[in-house]
Amino acid sequence: MKQLRVLVVGGGIGGLTAAIALGQRGFDVTVIERSDGNGVEGVGISQQANVVRALGGLGLAEEYVAAGFAYRWTEIYAPGGSLVARVPVRSLIEGYPASMGIPRPALHRVLGQAARRAGATIRPGTVATGIADAGSAVNAVFSDGTEGSFDIAVGADGIYSQMRKLIFPRAPDPEFTGQSVWRYNLPRPKGFDAMQVYNGPTGVGLVPMSDEHIYLYATTPEAGNPVFPTEGLAARMRERLAGCAPAIREIAERITEDAKVVYRPLEAIFISGPWHKGRIVLLGDAIHATTPHLGQGGGMAIEDAVVLAEELARHAEPEDAFTAYRARRLERCRFVVEKSLEICRGQLGLGPLIDNARAGAEMNALLAQPI
Ligand SMILES: Cc1cc2nc3c(=O)[nH]c(=O)nc-3n(C[C@H](O)[C@H](O)[C@H](O)COP(=O)(O)OP(=O)(O)OC[C@H]3O[C@@H](n4cnc5c(N)ncnc54)[C@H](O)[C@@H]3O)c2cc1C
Structure with a gap:
């Protein structure tokens, strides 16, 4: 051709x-x-x-x-x-x-x-x-x-x-699914070398992406597709993780910087x-x-x-x-x-x-x- x-x-x-x-x-x-x-x-x-x-x-x-x-x-x-x-x-x-x-x-x-x-x-x-x-x-x-x-x-x-x-x-x-995803980068704990997925109504995953970093994602119901200001995003993400497994709640405490939270409607x-x-x-x-x-x-x-x-x-x-x-x-x-x-x-x-x-x-x- x-x-x-x-x-x-x-x-x-x-x-x-x-x-x-x-x-x-x-x-x-x-x-x-x-x-x-x-x-x-x-x-x-x-x-x-x-x-x-x-x-x-x-x-x-x-x-x-x-x-x-x-x-x-x-x-x-x-x-x-x-x-x-x-x-x-x-x-x-x-x-x-x-x-x-x-x-x-x-x-x-x-x-x-x-x-x-x-x-x-x-x-x-x-x-x-x-x-x-x-x-x-x-x-x-x-x-x-x-x-x-x-x-x-x-x-x-x-x-x-x-x-x-x-x-x-x-x-x-494109249609909004009713769900959004929250993501945040965190330091990679020593020995963290597999992807972790948590089942449940709030889907949570931890993904190693470099020797230094993992990222955490959480899929959550967000009725009405709300738009959030950057200010307060870290607190909102922590709130969404409050009912999750203890290991996730512990990690969530390190989600502190609003500007580093990446929020996207799905x-x-x-x-x-x-x-x-x-x-x-x-x-x-x-x-x-x-x-x-x-x-x-x-x-x-x-x-x-x-x-x-x-x-x-x-x-x-x-x-x-x-x-x-x-x-x-x-x-x-x-x-x-x-x-x-x-x-x-x-x-x-x-x-x-x-x-x-x-x-x-x-x-x-x-x-x-x-x-
Ligand atoms: C929250 C979230 C998490 C995801 N996680 C994963 C994952 O873990 N693994 C996975 O495989 N996929 C994941 N995806 C999906 C993945 O990101 C997309 O499927 C992928 O990016 C699609 O690639 P694309 O090239 O079609 O579009 P995009 O990557 O969106 O690229 C489109 C490009 O076109 C540019 N553009 C737009 N309009 C114009 C224009 N008019 N003129 C010129 N340029 C233009 C944009 O700036 C952009 O760079 C995720 C998606 C979301 C929303």
């Missing part, structure tokens, strides 16, 4: 991975990213064996693993704090770990550097003020007044995707119809965003990017590649979105409480399949 000029809108996890995968195949890639480089949340992200495998396929396993903290099992605790299961996680590539905690800024650094090495041009602080699919090309006008013409455009601009609005103006907006969207229109295609949260209960949103965006690049390299016509890409991704992404929402609804009392160990094992078995 001809070496296309590709505009990637959004330099997040999916967009940067697309830039790497496409750049490595010789495509001419430009990434525009709205944020000026300081927009990434300072907390961590947990990722599973399928991510290590996908990044390994791009030659990044070494760098990626070195930038985070690898762990080989997940410990599941009852709400009261007793250990109920220690679930080993199986690596999918020889010599590399199965699961990772990694600070989000470190993940973005690894992906950004690799994208530039793959030849991509990254333009931080830039948005498109106009994008038009002219049939044989996608023409864009950028916020700095420059213009560009591309063979295709990839909307990797996250859950509130403007590219989705552009090509599917009638698509539903919203979801899944587009089950086409994922492209003409020469514009979507990936990642723009097309399937869910709650973080399985820790797979970023993983799905990364896998989308890899599959999209493979299909673009395989097909002469972009639209054939886009159709083949969606066919390979749809059911896998649907599973992650729906299973995550099931866990969320269970915690909210809107459905049966889902056993995290079982849901994790089911997910690992499915995601071990080739992408």
Whole structure:
């Protein structure tokens, strides 16, 4: 296939991975990213064996693993704090770990550097003020007044995707799930080397993400999707953890700095119809965003990017590649979105409480399949 000029809108996890995968195949890639480089949340992200495998396929396993903290099992605790299961996680590539905690800024650094090495041009602080699919090309006008013409455009601009609005103006907006998540970085206690998940109506997890740090997350019901001022966030987060296991309550005492609490409402969207229109295609949260209960949103965006690049390299016509890409991704992404929402609804009392160990094992078995 001809070496296309590709505009990637959004330099997040999916967009940067697309830039790497496409750049490595010789495509001419430009990434525009709205944020000026300081927009990434300072907390961590947990990722599973399928991510290590996908990044390994791009030659990044070494760098990626070195930038985070690898762990080989997940410990599941009852709400009261007793250990109920220690679930080993199986690596999918020889010599590399199965699961990772990694600070989000470190993940973005690894992906950004690799994208530039793959030849991509990254333009931080830039948005498109106009994008038009002219049939044989996608023409864009950028916020700095420059213009560009591309063979295709990839909307990797996250859950509130403007590219989705552009090509599917009638698509539903993301829906608030009734739950929000609170996150906070803490020093890593000596010997803390596995992810810990606490079952219960307030889902709590502790994830090692570097030799120095872990992060704590707590998913809580937040009826009406309230907006909180920064002042008082630490006290609110501690309050939410007051009914949790003693070990969590003890850790919660160290949540003291309002500005370091990262609070996010949890919203979801899944587009089950086409994922492209003409020469514009979507990936990642723009097309399937869910709650973080399985820790797979970023993983799905990364896998989308890899599959999209493979299909673009395989097909002469972009639209054939886009159709083949969606066919390979749809059911896998649907599973992650729906299973995550099931866990969320269970915690909210809107459905049966889902056993995290079982849901994790089911997910690992499915995601071990080739992408
Ligand atoms: C609270 C929370 C915790 C999570 N925890 C995990 C986890 O532990 N593990 C996991 O795998 N996933 C997790 N996720 C999900 C994960 O963060 C997302 O699935 C992932 O970031 C999606 O990647 P993306 O590239 O599609 O979108 P994003 O990472 O959101 O990137 C979109 C990018 O596009 C940029 N952008 C937006 N609009 C424009 C525009 N008009 N022009 C240019 N740029 C634009 C944004 O600035 C952003 O950089 C979590 C999500 C939430 C909300």
